[in-house]
Amino acid sequence: MTRVLGAAQAVAYEPVIGLEVHVELATESKMFCGCRNRFGAEPNTLVCPVCLGLPGSLPVVNRRAVELVCKTGLALGCSIAHVSKFDRKNYFYPDMPKNYQISQYDMPLATGGAVTLPSGKRIRLTRIHLEEDTGKNIHGGGAMAAASATLVDYNRAGVPLMEIVSQPDLTSPDEAGEYLAALKAVLSYLGVSDVKMHEGSLRCDANVSLRPVGTQDVGTKIEIKNMNSFRSVVRALQYEIQRQTDVLRAGERVVQETRTWDEERGLTYATRSKEQAHDYRYFPDPDLVPLHLDDEIVAAWRAELPELPLAKRDRFLAAYGLSRYEADLLTGERTTAEFFEAVVAHCGEPKAAANWLLGDVRRALDKHGLTLDATRMRPEHLATLICQVRDGVVSGRAAKEVCEILVRDGRHPAEVVAERNLAQVSDRVAIEALVGEVIAANPESVAAYRTGKAKAFEFLVGQAMKASRGRANVELVRTALRARLG
Amino acid sequence: MSNKPIDMDIAHVAKLARLALTDDEAAQFAAQFAHLFTYIRQLQELDVDTIPATAQVIPLRNVMRDDIVTPSLERDAALGNAPDWEGPYFRTPRILE
Numbered sequence: 001m002t003r004v005l006g007a008a009q010a011v012a013y014e015p016v017i018g019l020e021v022h023v024e025l026a027t028e029s030k031m032f033c034g035c036r037n038r039f040g041a042e043p044n045t046l047v048c049p050v051c052l053g054l055p056g057s058l059p060v061v062n063r064r065a066v067e068l069v070c071k072t073g074l075a076l077g078c079s080i081a082h083v084s085k086f087d088r089k090n091y092f093y094p095d096m097p098k099n100y101q102i103s104q105y106d107m108p109l110a111t112g113g114a115v116t117l118p119s120g121k122r123i124r125l126t127r128i129h130l131e132e133d134t135g136k137n138i139h140g141g142g143a144m145a146a147a148s149a150t151l152v153d154y155n156r157a158g159v160p161l162m163e164i165v166s167q168p169d170l171t172s173p174d175e176a177g178e179y180l181a182a183l184k185a186v187l188s189y190l191g192v193s194d195v196k197m198h199e200g201s202l203r204c205d206a207n208v209s210l211r212p213v214g215t216q217d218v219g220t221k222i223e224i225k226n227m228n229s230f231r232s233v234v235r236a237l238q239y240e241i242q243r244q245t246d247v248l249r250a251g252e253r254v255v256q257e258t259r260t261w262d263e264e265r266g267l268t269y270a271t272r273s274k275e276q277a278h279d280y281r282y283f284p285d286p287d288l289v290p291l292h293l294d295d296e297i298v299a300a301w302r303a304e305l306p307e308l309p310l311a312k313r314d315r316f317l318a319a320y321g322l323s324r325y326e327a328d329l330l331t332g333e334r335t336t337a338e339f340f341e342a343v344v345a346h347c348g349e350p351k352a353a354a355n356w357l358l359g360d361v362r363r364a365l366d367k368h369g370l371t372l373d374a375t376r377m378r379p380e381h382l383a384t385l386i387c388q389v390r391d392g393v394v395s396g397r398a399a400k401e402v403c404e405i406l407v408r409d410g411r412h413p414a415e416v417v418a419e420r421n422l423a424q425v426s427d428r429v430a431i432e433a434l435v436g437e438v439i440a441a442n443p444e445s446v447a448a449y450r451t452g453k454a455k456a457f458e459f460l461v462g463q464a465m466k467a468s469r470g471r472a473n474v475e476l477v478r479t480a481l482r483a484r485l486g
Numbered sequence: 487m488s489n490k491p492i493d494m495d496i497a498h499v500a501k502l503a504r505l506a507l508t509d510d511e512a513a514q515f516a517a518q519f520a521h522l523f524t525y526i527r528q529l530q531e532l533d534v535d536t537i538p539a540t541a542q543v544i545p546l547r548n549v550m551r552d553d554i555v556t557p558s559l560e561r562d563a564a565l566g567n568a569p570d571w572e573g574p575y576f577r578t579p580r581i582l583e
Binding site for chain 1: 498502504541542544546548549550552553554555556558561565567572573574576577578579581
């Protein structure tokens, strides 16, 4: 047997991934001026001399933004700096009117810390710093491309932006997705951001390199930009890992560069750099004085931290007898978790509350394009409905109909049940009459049942439920049918 | 202390600053920068280990504002300060991403 070893044998590679996440903070005003911080306003209506960089204007730090970054740092186990400062990052690009972005270079607000994945794996953080977001450039398309111009909207320029940098601890695209979901959950619990990736309030760049499995080699690092959803982060990483594997297996070298993810074509391509030299000439911003954060203020912020997602999940598992799956889903968002606990406080039926929230309530929300925040349904409404089902006031089937109306209209279940005449019929005389009608109307099924066909019995139960519009107490129907059919 | 002249890439710095320099200007600036560096290099003769690093000489810290919205400019006023605009936007020569 002749076999050539070496070149023909594919080396196995493993990815080394780090993420940089940018989060727009949920403040009322911008980072260094009083312009409103809001997504979706008419272009250039949220601008002033400071965020337009007009001569003579001076920035002043938004206290709340500093607090939100530090609380994020505390929630993720970072060290909060005793002294921190802002620096100018200089580059020529019209997304910032000043020709620099105020950022933090060597003294970020928070260092260290980690994001814990549901598996328990800790992804270490390098740092969290505070900077200002840039404006939006609108390039080309139609007449404008011909006119060779770029249009700029500075509404977003100066919005407080938190950058969270992870260490290269992630070892697969799926793990990167888990990291983002876990981080998003913490941020939404803290209320530091509305974390909407499609509106750009949470953005992610990824660094990925490959190394032969089992080695500690450092491969050439590629930065990927322009991913607009968690799913596109996972897809872009999958694509890029395959691309780099192909390059290496062909005996070539990976070139260090920034690549752009193209969602439609499902691939990455090399980006033309906006500052080829990557020489930002950082220096301390002379317009801003240093921040000194004493232990007292940091302790006060720490005391204000809410229960965080993983702690809540573990408590839900222990206190409510839920499955891991249910606990994960219920604690993914703070509003869902709090709604759940409020329902349980009213009716004391955790399992049923979990089923309703993760089943019919979620379906009804999706159907009507609502979220739990936006619905007028109160936790006590759902709790009342759960009690009504438990106590046999409404049937499970009628309750589904009521649930949708609660979600859509925010009305009290008792009112809906009365108005729609959905109260469960448990009256023996009425059930007897109903069963009598069904038997009379379906002689063939009755005969089939008597010859031993069990399915025919279920058919008759179904007919009775249908005739009662789901209101009949199904157990009483079964009992009555059995009695009558002998 | 080293007396070696500091080699500075004037062309690189000029490019970063978007300055178009003639050869004569580049030579002139190179000489001036060399002079500056020599001056600043005197710091290397001092023991600064016990002096905390500082980024500011103003004796102030924690100058912050509360998170309160104040009125923005009227859009026409904002755009009117710029050399060029189009509709509701500022307008610049086309940039490639």
